[in-house]
Amino acid sequence: MSQPVKLYVYDLSNGMASQMSLQLTGRQIDGIWHTSIVVFGKEVFYGQGINITAPGRSHHGTPLRIVDIGTTDIDEETFNEYLAEMREHYTADKVRSINNSLFPSPYRSFLPDFNCNSFTNDCAGFLTGGSIPDYIKDLPSDFLSTPFGAALRPTIDSMYRRPGTTPPQLPTPAATPNPELAGSILQSVASQAQQGMHPPTPLQATESLVAPFHPITNSASFQSLLRTHKAVVINFSDLVTCPPCRVIAPVYEDLARAKGVKTSGGAGAAFAKIDLNTPSGKTLGAEWNVRVMPTFMFFLDGKKISEMKGADANELRSQIDLLLFQAYPPHPHTSLSLPSIQSLSLNPILFTQVPALDTVANKLVSFIDSAPWPSTCTQSKSDIKHVLSTAVLPYLKSRSKTPSPPPSSGTATPAMLVSWSKATQTLAQVLPMEQLFPLVDMWRLALLDGAVGTWCAAKLQLQSASSNVDADRTPIDVFLGKAKVKGADSIPRAYHLTLLRLLSNAYASPVLAPYLLLPERKGGGGGGGGGIRDKMTEVMVRSLLNEDAGVRMAAASLVFNGAAWVQKGRVEAVRSGGGVEGKRDVEDEDWEVEMVSAVVEAVDREKGSEDVVHRLTASLGCLLRLSPFYESQIKSLLEVLQAKRVLRSKLGKGGCGEEGVRKGEVRRLVEEVADRLC
Structure with missing residues (x-):
């Protein structure tokens, strides 16, 4: 009589991989899967050897999902004989014994790397002739060596404990991640990115998951x-x-x-x-x-x-x-000689100038004092001024004591950021836009602090997982929302400049940067990374055509930061063996088409600033070089836009200033992008 065969699936990351992997690795990884086979009324799995329990009673708790993988005509006695044979191979103690007794140390790690999923796949093949789902078997082999994977290691190891132990029960993975866990993981990723990775000693049982x-x-x-x-x-x-x-x-x-x-x-x-x-x-x-x-x-x-x-x-x-x-096949651009583009620094352009902080704070306080205060506000004027004077201003002053403060100097605390963010949302509702620029400028300086970038990234990550569009928003989202309502053509200049500079400084954080350009995930919340990108792109594109030269310069800097971040990921993908078909999950063809069109139009219209032309051309070079969409759409778009003619026109009289672009490095870059990529 046929017996049903089930696959019990557990997520060792406790939901964190699904929520955060795309932003932090460039690929969507839905879980760090542990699986077991359920047949003949028992659950069979591999960890520290082959283990058998009643279904759902293993040390992993309740499975995240149960997959029906078919039926088997094999009888229980035959399956037990198969397990007895498998125990000779899926036994950690025997592998160690073989290693130690037969091979010198250089060869000890080269015996078969078995793990829980290879075991269930073998059992599925034996019982049904099929296999477990593809998504379970295909965890990238370098995942746990990434900063994100290393940060997840303690969570994974704690869920992959030995049978028989009784540590505290971990919560079942949920659609919305634990905010404290998400924050600590992002902080760990940021620390590793800034100081170099020092991964923890791995638990042997989980190391083979990504062998x-x-x-x-x-x-x-x-x-x-x-x-x-x-x-x-x-x-x-x-x-x-x-x-x-x-x-x-x-x-x-x-x-x-x-x-x-x-x-x-x-x-x-x-x-x-x-x-x-x-x-x-x-x-x-x-x-x-x-x-x-x-x-x-x-x-x-x-x-x-x-x-x-x-x-x-x-x-x-x-x-x-x-x-x-x-x-x-390698991208066609990998064979091109592009010395000017390759010599570009892909570090973000940051706005680090510190104004007279007391003057900025006093200006903001004067706006607060003169503003009519709605009775519906949950915070009073005195509450907000207290946060600014006792927490925010001392923090910013401690950060500005030296031109380049060390990471430990004046690092923001979560408590201060929460109170400041709450005050920011209130002020954004009460004050008119032209009076908000001192507040935006304060946040511009704060985003140079890695702790602030990490905190913002954690907030965006939680927003993207929430269906509540009114969820607590980051200051970046708040300020962008004000600009979107107003329309980029009518944003007050002071607010406009400080907002663009704030957005540029957001790229100072390697943890926050991915959230700024992440496509919105279908079915996700309305306030997540994709929402930020859409709002930021709209403001950025319109700002490139602004009449004010300072606004255009700030917008060109922001465009470059985004293009450079995209270029970094593509270069890494090519170095690791990827090509056009190996593009990252974060790539978005529609967004790239919009950006290329906007940059070419902005270059065409720019007649006064050589620096703006320089940054826009560098941005275009970063977008075009190694683009996975170059052959399918971008190449023909460049022909329609007459991009080569537009760029070369900047070199002649009247193209940019009376004599055209004059700096040698800028001329070489313009020629290279025009002649070799357009």
């Missing part, structure tokens, strides 16, 4: 790997009896780590190793006619394209590089 290899023990899992990955490398070997296999093993592992699927771009090959010293490995070897150890096979789009026998490290590298070249 560079996909363990394969049956034909079903083999076919599943070929079906779900564009490029696949398989190593058939026997480390116990084959000396050449042990020689090539460390080379193969290094290649798997360097050229496996990465978080930045998603490109790379899936690497697997099949142990021919096991009964299941021998069966697979016979199925693929393996007669020499080691044998490497290379697959593209599910079809074997080449095979290599023996332990030739140089040939192995060449074959893998060729496979990746065929799977992910």
Whole structure:
């Protein structure tokens, strides 16, 4: 009689991966999955060896979801015999014993990397001939080595504890993340980004979740790997009896780590190793006619394209590089000589000048004193002035004591930021826009503090997860909302300038920057990263055409910061093996079309400022170089806009000033973008 087979799915990140991965790694990772098989009235899973419990009674608690993966005609006794055989391979103690007894230390890490998901995939193949869902198996191999992954490590390790222990029960992952946990993770990411990564010592049980290899023990899992990955490398070997296999093993592992699927771009090959010293490995070897150890096979789009026998490290590298070249052709711009663009600093343009803070504060206080105060306000004038005088002003003064304060100097506290943010929202409702610029300028200075950027990022992250459009908003969102209501053509100049400079300074935080240009996720809240991007883009595009030269300069600086951030991600994706097909999940074709059109129009209209032309041309170069949309849409758009003619016109008389662009570095950049990218 057929028996149903279920897959119990748990998220070891406790919901944090789904909520924060896209912003912080450039790829959407919906969970750090732990899975178990439920059949014959029992839940079977692998952690510290193979464990069996009643369904839903494991130390992982209640599963996040239950997946029906079919039925099995195999009887329980046969399945138990299969588990007995599997215990010989899925046992951490035996792997350690083999490592210590047979191999010197350089080779100890090259035995099969089993984990909970490879175990359930093998069981699914044995029971049903199918496999577990693709999204569970495809966690990028470098995820836990990213700052975000390292920050999640304590949460993951705490959920992947040994059976039999009784630590405090963790909450079931929810749609809305724990704000304290989100804030602490973002703070950890910011600290690692600024000071260099020092990842914690990993729990052995979770380390293999992102091992560079996909363990394969049956034909079903083999076919599943070929079906779900564009490029696949398989190593058939026997480390116990084959000396050449042990020689090539460390080379193969290094290649798997360097050229496996990465978080930045998603490109790379899936690497697997099949142990021919096991009964299941021998069966697979016979199925693929393996007669020499080691044998490497290379697959593209599910079809074997080449095979290599023996332990030739140089040939192995060449074959893998060729496979990746065929799977992910390099962007056409990678072959261009672009010295001016490549020499551009991609660091953000920041506005760091500190005004007379007492004067700024007094100006704001005078506006507060003269403003009519609605009876519906939950904060009084004295409450707000108290926050400004006792918390905000001393904080800003402590930050301005030196031109470049160290990270520990005058760092904002969450309590101060919460009270300041609350006062900001009240003032934004009470004061007219022309009286808000001192407040905006204070926040401009604060965003140079990494702690403020991290706090804003945590707020935006929570907003994006909430369906409440009236949720507590960041000052960035508040100020942008005021500008959107007014319309960029009629924003008071002082407010306009300080807002653009504040937005530019938001790029000082490596944690906050992704939220500023993140596309809005379908089904997400209305106040999240996508909402910020839409409002910011509207103000930015209109500001590029403003009559005021200072506004245009600030807008060009903001455009460059966004374009440079996009360029950084693309460069990293290409370096990790990505190409046009390996674009990051944060890419947005419609947004790029809008930005390219706006920048070309702004360059065409700019007749007075060479610096504005410089920043706009640099922005255009960053947007065009390595664009995944260049061939599909951008190239034809540039022809319609006559971008080459527009740029070259800046070099002649009257194009920008009486004589045109005169600075040598700017002329070279304009020529390079015009002639090679347009």
